[in-house]
Amino acid sequence: METVFSVLIGFFFAAAVYLMLSKHSVRILLGIAIFGNGVNLLLFTAGRLTREVPPIIPAGMDTLPATAANPLPQALILTAIVISFSFFAFLLVLTYRGYQELGTDNTDEMRFAEPKDEPLPPLGY
Amino acid sequence: MNTVILRTVAPPITALMLVFSVFVLLRGHNEPGGGFIGGLIAASALAIYGIAHGVAAVRLAIRFHPMAIAGFGLLLATLSGFVSIFAGVPFMTGLWIYPSLFGVEVPLATVISFDIGVYFVVVGAIAGIALTLEGREED
Amino acid sequence: MADQTALTLLCLFLPVLAALLAPMAIGRFGAAGSWLLALAPAFSFVHFLTLLPQIADGAAITGGYAWVPSLNLSFSWFLDGLSLTFALLITGIGTLIVLYSGGYMKGHPQQGRFLCFILLFMGAMLGLVVSDSFLMLFVYWELTSITSFLLIGFDHEREAARRAALQALVVTGLGGLSLLAGLIFLWNMTGVTQLSLLVNVDDMLRESPFYLTALLLLLGGAFTKSAQFPFHFWLPNAMEAPTPVSAYLHSATMVKAGVYLLMRLNPVMGETPAWEILLPFFGGVTLIAGTVLAIRQTDLKLMLAYTTMASLGLLVMLTGFGAPHAVEAAALYLVAHSLFKGALFMVAGLIDHECGSRDVAQLGGLRKAMPITFGAALAAALSMGGLPLFFGFLAKEEIYYALAHGDLRSILFLVVAVGGNALMFAVAFAVALKPFLGPKVETPKHAHEGPFLMWFGPALLAALGLFAGIFSAVAHRFVSTPMASAVAGQPTVVDISTVPHIGMPLLLSIVTIVLGLLVYLQIDRARALAVRLLEAIGSGPDRGFDHAVAGLVRLSVAVTRIVQPGRLEIYLTVSFILLALTLLVPPIVYGELPDMPSWPSDVLFHEWAFVILALLGLFAVLRASDRLTAIVSLGIQGFAVAVIFLLFGAADLSFTQFMVETLSVVILALVMTRLRLSPTDHRPLGQLLFDAAIAIACGIGFTLFLLKATQGPFNDYLTQFFNTYSKVVAHGANVVNVIIVDFRGTDTLGEISVVLITGLAVLALIRVKAKPRADAVPAAVEEGAKS
Amino acid sequence: MAAPTTAPIDLSAAYLMAPTALADWLVIAPIGLMILLGAVLMMVRHRLHLHGWIAIPGLAALVLLDGMLLWRVVHHGPFTMTAGRWLPPFGISFTADLFGALMAFVAAVVALAAGIYALRDIDASGRRYGFFPFLMLLMAGVTGAFLTGDIFNLYVWFEVLLISSFGLLILGSEREQVDGALKYAILNLLGTTLFLIAVGYLYAIFGTLNMADIARQAGDYHGTAPLMTLTALFVLAFAMKAAAFPVNFWLPASYHTPRIVVSALFGGLLTKVGVYALMRVMVMLFPLQREDLSLVIAVSAALSMVLGALGALAQSDLRRMAGFAVIAGIGNVMAGVAIGGPTGVSGAILYALHSIVTMTALYLLIGEAARVGGSWSLQTLGGIYRKAPWVAASAFVIFFATAGLPPFSGLWPKIVLLKAALDIGAWWLSASILFSAFILTLALGRVFLLAFWRPQPAGAAVTVTTGTVERSAPLVGLVAIIVFFGLFPELPVRLSQEAAIGLADPTAYIQSVFPTGGAE
Structure with missing residues (x-):
């Protein structure tokens, strides 16, 4: 099972990169969006996989049966998902603003902070 | 998207989603759900309402600025963590009380208020983003 | 003793205290404030004077306080004949310089600041020569460089002054770093952090394999500071500073710091072949170069500056020569030089101040107008020329005595010394006599005797040179002998007197004087010769400095353009190449690739279906050429992931993923309507292959690493704990939710902070519109916190 | 909501039964305070006049709390509070050791300075769109990163400070800002995501997230390659965060674009969080792997130092020059990490502390210089020495402190690092330290010449605004710190040595997390 996930994650990262x-x-x-999904799957796999049984303690029991999925990676991923969604939203708007302000979405043409061919600094004293 | 149908169905859908979001929030401790999901559902509800009836209408309806709501949520969540200082136990220790309300035992806990805080932050911030983006359409 | 320790500490810091008060004192009392300020060095001078008898009896005075115990570093001083002589010169001449500055800078709007810098320098220099611990020495060493930078650049509105200041900072700064490295080498080699303790480990030092490294590093410090060839060029340029600075820093004190260091190290590092080759060689070259350059000049200060350089060369040569008496000669010459050169510089400044020019060609016949100045100049010049009765004569005799041995090396350096001294003699007379003798020449300012504040100093120094020569026994008892003993590292007696002895040294002295007189009488011809000689040699290191600085700047610009090209694409490419290397190199280097996995037969059909759906989504995103396809494809892979979560028991996760994907798609749609997705991803084939190779390498790296990591045993004790206590203690059946709000609630607290900030940041991004740009000027916010 | 189970439970297997001392709250309080104030500021976002009144006392309280925290750690050793009362490693532990407490305290000091400066530097629009809430949560993230004892939690604080820095970076929305922010955001997001990936792998290998717990186990793990990959990934992620060569691109691309006070905060704090994490992970958690990677780290350190210094020399814009100076400083810290051992690490810590103060001061100074001289560029600046002697005096101190010359605070870490480098025979590393210092001296000396001493070039239109106490007080305060610790370095030197020992031998740290040996 982990093997399939490992390979799948490889594809996610390759595509993202x-x-x-x-x-x-x-x-x-x-x-970046795909990268985030890859990371989530990676965390998920890191905690090892089990099929179908969600980590919810059934009524009448005090502890979770051993067959249930590992809840910790899920909790970590929940945190990570929300964070990566926040960043995605921010970057999306930033890209949009970049397009508005800089008039391009080509990063080669975004040379406002580091202009091309700046003059030499003064060489005198 | 600003169709008559959407305008008509938006209010009931929004109301339904808001109620559902509270339900999801409260049952989260024992069933799938919780503050995040609840907050996301509620934020979507407001976003839908915003698309149908305009951002101004939503802003009017929720009275407070979405970011202020989010701020309140964060405040609530943090304070929930600090309540335990009075019990002499570490930060964010879950404290439970069971006051009897009209004969029914109601469990109240700092973890629940924390989750409510999460709910408000998500509602406020995500709705804020959505409304801001929708607001651009009207510029 | 405790009182003496505290008093010495006070005396070390008195100049600094006075420096802090200087602007106020000058502001309050004007130039007369310099009398007040001179009290500080004068007090220190008297204190060090009282220590003389002890030192003369062979004692060394130590004292100090804890400073940085954690680095085994104390603020401790060590006063022997060498240190004390320097301390006396620094405070004594310093007192005169403060007074002199009072006259020289009178009425200058920045006089307070000037005196502040001078006094700061004095404190630094004083600390330098009394320092016992290595690091304290270094700190003070650099302080002298820094204060010198401020003083050379004092007249900062002139470009030449700025250039000279930077030059001095760069050259001596480089030397300082070299010195630091050398000192730390010493520390590492010996385990000792104090100069006074080095004596105990001397042979260990000389036999260490790092001896030469350490020596070269230390010489780097000493040679730059003491303006040895080829680092000499900053010194003449430093004459851009006001004359008191030239008299004080660049002749009497700071430039001798390098010589001081060499003298200090002589007992422990000297007497090795490297020492006895390097020092005399560079010293000799500096001596000759300095005198030739001096002859060429017509500017009083520059002539003096180059002879200073020559004298420093002579001192370095003597310190490293290794023959008996060479050290004594160095000690004598050092003191004599400080006295006459300090006086001559002050005279030069006085002439400049009163006549408005310091070009010998424009000066003449001043003896009537400035008799006292003339007297002082003459006395100083006679000492510099090494005529009998003067202290300089004793020094010269001792030099020849030390060098006259008959072997080839001695003869070589003897010739160098005689030639150098003869030229210095000529320059001394050119400086001291030319402006005063002959017919009166009209000067830019009407010449008259300077104020008391200004002639007092040079007159006193010049007189001291005479008295020290006449009463040489006293001078030897208290100064020369203790100092020479300290430099030699063993008791040494200096007993040369001003009564000439018939012998080789006297003969050489006479040769020197005759040669010197000849050159002086033919000075114009000599100057022309020097000019031609220098032209034949071509450009010196001074011109090179400009090229070096400009070259460094150009080089740095070129390098920076390469390493910071300003294109995000390159930044990301480099980052991902590093990522691929990080992931792939260790398993290959350590030969620990994961076990080859078997075909996963346990995966169910519908699970395969969603895995493939996710892959299809990815592929579609890669191929997407319009907005709609991109959005939909991104949604497909996202929803496939959500389903996969659900299939593997992550209900909460799946829900959240669905919601997040939906919202992502919605806001993507909201924003993308305004954004153009370029139909194709314009990458040339080579670029495409390159990028794909990086991407695939990263993907493979992640896969291999995850396989390896999950093939190991898994310790799930965290999970067991959560599963056990989620319901019974934390009162929640949904373990994931309990982890989020309770077990690991703090993560969530941070996370909602992120969400909140995102909301606000997006708001700011959309709502804040850039103001029309006036200029790159930072507009101040005058409007307070209203509205 | 389930009613409490009636069956008796052994609570001591789940809970820490030891009573919580009120003083233990010191490790949480600074973070909690910043989040609370951030939340409150968010609620009163439109009442701009309240912002300063809430934020500045809040930052002063942060300094106070972190000071008390430091005091307690110095006198009583590391201490831990585990959130939720859960036994570590199951709950999230916050552990203050000397290293973390020192960093947190110094960070708080510069944040206070920057906060005061911001009162004049940030306009109404900047406040309305959240300067002070961003600042509060930035500090929550920074402080949280320094004090947390859980590696996933560290990731969360990284994200908190990262998103806050995004917010600060784009305030103003000028073209340069948007361009810089895009590069900054993408590359930093990549860096933190790599950190998260590393945490995932770490969890897959060790099954735990508590740093003390990892430190206990890391020595037992015998498979070399996975651990090397893991640590190399950490090094890459933190090097990106710290802006070490060759993943420093985002810093010179963006640090000069926002308001100067924002640059000052970033220059002082953000990269230091990266090196903090690098040291925490590589020195405390994976010391064996640090040794194996030391050559890689050393090469990166040397190149950062040299190229950072050269970059500084190449700039006309003072703000960009300062950005490269930050990178050169990071190189020095990395050199300490590469050298290792108590001396090397203490040098790194000392340099980091010095750099936090000095880099913030450097940017604030540049702000003042630009206010007086009317430009950011060496081409047109001039005459500041005459017009504003106190600014020039501050510049003198800060420049030489940056270059590492005495008698300012930059000297001491340089000496410790040089000593450490020569002790292990890494002469080329010492040579780069010295060369970098030399180039910085030249670069900053030139700035002093051109911008301060040189008369203002003709034709440069100058609109000088008046100085105010809000602008000068923070600068003077930081300069005073630089001078004081340059003259009396014993305290920071000693503390950094103790911190380095505590980092290299984390027994006391582990002890504070697991007083009884802990659950296994």
Whole structure:
């Protein structure tokens, strides 16, 4: 089971990295979203996998049966999902603003903070 | 999207979703659910209402600025963590009391108020983002 | 003793205290404030004077306080003949310089600041020569560089002054770093942190394999500070500073710090082949270069500056020469030089101040107008020229005595010394006599005798040079002998007197004087010769400095353009290449790839279906050429992940993932309507393959690592704990939720903070519109916190 | 909601039964206070006049609390509070050891300074859109990162400070800001995500997240490759966060774009959180792997130092120059980590502390210089020495402190690092430390020449605004700290040595988390 997930995660990361290597900020953004999903799956797999039984203690029992899924990675992923969603939202709006302010989504043309061919600093004293 | 149908069905759907979100929030401790999901559902509800009836209507309806609601949620959650200082136990220790209300024993706990805090933060912040983005359409 | 310790400490800090008061004192009393300020160094001078008898009897005075015990570093001083002589020169000449500055800078709006810097420097220099611990020495060493930077650049509105200041800072700063490294080497080699304790480990030091490294590093410090060739160029440029600075820092005290260091180290690091080759060689070259350069000049200060450089070369040469009496000669010459050179600089400043020029070609016949100045100049020049009765004569005799041995090396350096001294003689007379003798030349300002504050100092110093020569026994008893003993590292007696003895040294002295007179009489021809010689050599290191600085700046610009190219694509490419290396190199290097997994036969059909759906979603995102496809495809992979979570027992997760994906798609749609997704991802084939290779390498790396990590045993005691106590103690059946709000509630607290801030940040992004840009000027916010 | 189970439970197997001392709250209180104030500020967001009155006393209280925390750690050793009363490692422990407490305290001091400066530097729009809430939560994140004892929780605090820094970075929405923020956000998000991935792998290998628990187990783990991959991943993630070469791109791309007070906060704090985490993880948790990776770290350190210094020399814009100076400083800290051992690590800690104060001061100074000189650029600046002697005096101190010259605070860490480097024979590392210091001296000396001494170039239009106590007090305060600890370095030197020992031998740290040996 972990094997399938490991390979699947490899595909997620490969796709995410490929998208993030793009020049276009929108594609980078898509890459980041996929990257986040890859990380979540990775955390999920890290806690080992079990099928179907959610970690909810059935009525009448005091503890969780051993067959249930590992709740800790789920809790960690919940935290991570919300965080990565927040960042995704922020970046999305930032990209949008970037497009508005800078007039481009091509990162090669975003040279306002670090302009091309700046003059040399003064060489005198 | 601003169709008549949406305008008509939006209020009942929003109301339903809000009630459902509270339900999800409260049952979260024992069943799937909780503050996050509840908050997300409620925020979606407000977003739908916003799409149907305009951002101004939502802002009017919720009275407080969404970010103020989120701030309140964070305040509530943090204070829930600090209540335990009075019990002489560490930060965020869950404290439970069972006051009797009209003969029914009602469990109240700092973990529940914490989860409610989470709910408010998510509602406020996500609705705030959605409304801000929707607001742009009207510029 | 305790009282003496406290008193010495006070005396070490008195100049600094006075420095802090200087602006106030000058502001309150004007130039007369310098009398007040001079009390501080004068007090210290008297205190050190009272220590003389003890030192003369061969004692060494130590004292100190804990400073940084954790680094085994104390604020401790060590006063022997060498340190005390320096301390006396620093405070004594310092007192005169403060007074002199009172006259020289009178009425200057920044006079207070100037005196502050001078006194700060004095405190630093005083600390330098009394320091016992290595690091304290270094701290004071750098302080002298820093204060020197401020003083050279004092006249900061002129570019030449700024350039000279930077040059001094760079050269001596570089030397300081070299010194620091050398001192730490010493510390590492010997385990000792105090100079006074080095004596106990001397052979260990000389036999250490790091001896040469340490020596070269220390010489780097000493040679830059003492302006040895080829680091000499900053010193003449430092003449941009007001003349009191030149007289004090750049002749009498600071430039001798390097010589001081070498003298201090002589007992423990000297007498090795490296020492006895490097020091005399560089010293000799500096001596010759300095005198030739001095002859060429017509500016009084520059002539003096180059002879200072020459004298420093002579001192370094003597310190490292290794013959008996060389050390005594160095000690004598050092004191003599401080006296006559300090006086001559002050004279030069006085002439400049009163006549408005310091070019010898424009000066002449001042003896009537400035008789006292003339007297002082003459006395100082005679000492510098090494004529009998003057202290300089004793020094010169001792030098020749030390060098006259007959072997080839001695003869070589003897020739160098005689030649150098003869030229210095000529320059001394050119400086001291030319402006005063001959017909009166009209000067920019009407020449007259300077104020008392200004002639008092040089006159006193010049007179001291005479008295020390006449009463040489006293001088030797209290100064020369203790100092020479300290430098030699063993008791030594200096007994040369001003009565000439018939012998080789006297003969050499006469040769020197005759040669010097000849050059002086033919000074214009000599100058022309020097100019031609220097032209033949070509440009010196001074010009090189400009090229070096500009070159460094250009180099740094070029390097920075490469390492910070300003393109996000490159930034990300580098980051991901590093990521791939991080993931792939260790398993390969350690040969621990995961076990080859078997075909997963236990995966059910519907599970495969959603895995494949996720992959299809990914593929579609990669291929997406319009907004709608991209959004939908992103949604597909997201929802597939949500279902996968559900299939593997993560209900809460699945719910949240569904909600989040939905919201993502919604806001993506809201924003994307305004954004253009370029139809194709314009990557040339090579780029595409390159990027794909990186991406695939990262993917494989993650897969391999996860396989390896999950193939190991898993310790699930955390989970067991949660499962056990979730209901009975934390009162919740949904373990995930209990973890979120209780077991690991603090994570959630941080997380909702993130959500909250995101909301506000998005609001700020959308709502705040950039103001029309006036300029890059930071507009101040005058409006307070209203509205 | 289930009613309490009637069956008797052994609570001591789940709960810490030892009573909680009120003083233990000191490890939580600074973080809690910042979050509370952030929440309150958010609720009164539109009452701008209240912001300063809430934030500045709040930051002063933070300094006080962190000071008490430091005092307690110095006198009584590390202590822990585990949230929710759960036995560690099951609950989230907050552990203050000397290293964390020192960093938290110094961070609080510069935050207070920056907060006061911001009263004049941030306009009404900046306040309305959350400067002070961002600042509070930034400090919550920074303090949380320094004090948490749980590695996933550390990730959460990283995210808190990261998103707060996004908020601060984009206030103003100028073109440069948006451009810089885009690069900053993407690269930093990548860095923290790599950190999260590393945490996931760590959990897969060890099954625990508590740092004391990991420290106990790391020595037992015999498989080398997974642990090396894991630690290398941590190094990469934290190096990105710390802006070490060659993953420093985001810093020079963005630090010069926001308001100067924001740059000052970032320059002082953010990269230091990265090196803090690097040291916490590599020195305390995985000392064996640190040794194996020391060459890699050392190369990165040397290149950061040298290229950072060269970068500083290459700039005309003072703010960009300061950004490169930050990178050079990070190189020094990394050098200490690479050298290891008590001396190396103490040098790194000392440098980090010095750098927090000095880099903040450097940016604030640049703000003042620009106010007086009317420009950020060396091309047009001039005459500040005459116009504002006190600014020039501060510049003198801060520049030489940055370059590491005495008698200012920059000297001491440099000496400790040099000594440590030469002790292990890493002459090339010492050479880079010295070379970097030299280039910085040249670069900053040139700034002093051109911007301060040189008369203002003709034609440069200057609109000088008046100085105010809100602007000058923080600068003067930080300069006083730099001078004081330059002259009397014993206290920080001693504390950094003790902190380094506590980091290299975390027995006391583990003891404070697991007083009875802990659950296994």
